[in-house]
Amino acid sequence: xxxxxxxxxxxxxxxxxxxxxxxxxxxxxxxxxxxxxxxxxxxxxxxxxxxxxxxxxxxxxxxxxxxxxxxxxxxxx
Ligand SMILES: N[C@@H](CCC(=O)N[C@@H](CS)C(=O)NCC(=O)O)C(=O)O
Numbered sequence: 002x003x004x005x006x007x008x009x010x011x012x013x014x015x016x017x018x019x020x021x022x023x024x025x026x027x028x029x030x031x032x033x034x035x036x037x038x039x040x041x042x043x044x045x046x047x048x049x050x051x052x053x054x055x056x057x058x059x060x061x062x063x064x065x066x067x068x069x070x071x072x073x074x075x076x077x078x
Pocket of ligand 1: 008010011012013014054055056057067068069070
């Protein structure tokens with residue numbers, strides 16, 4: 002399942018989740034949202050896997066990426 006690392010109050014994160022819904026992807030089936038606010042285990046995953054303290058961040062198996070527009074393009078495919 003695609004993992005979307007987000008935090009509250011992040012407009013770029015909201016943009017990604019809205020796009021996912023528009024593409025017909027279902028939370029809990031196709032993707033899950035993981036809290037990546039500072040101090041959370043999700044933030045540790047973002048830092049360890051991606052190397053930057055930035056959200057949104059996506060992991061789909063071996064593929065991982067930052068940048069909301071890139072994530073949205075990936076979800077569209
Ligand atoms: N160009 C990036 C911008 C992402 C961005 O600025 N994210 C902010 C939150 S909205 C961020 O990660 N700030 C640092 C943090 O939350 O630690 C994108 O489109 O995804």
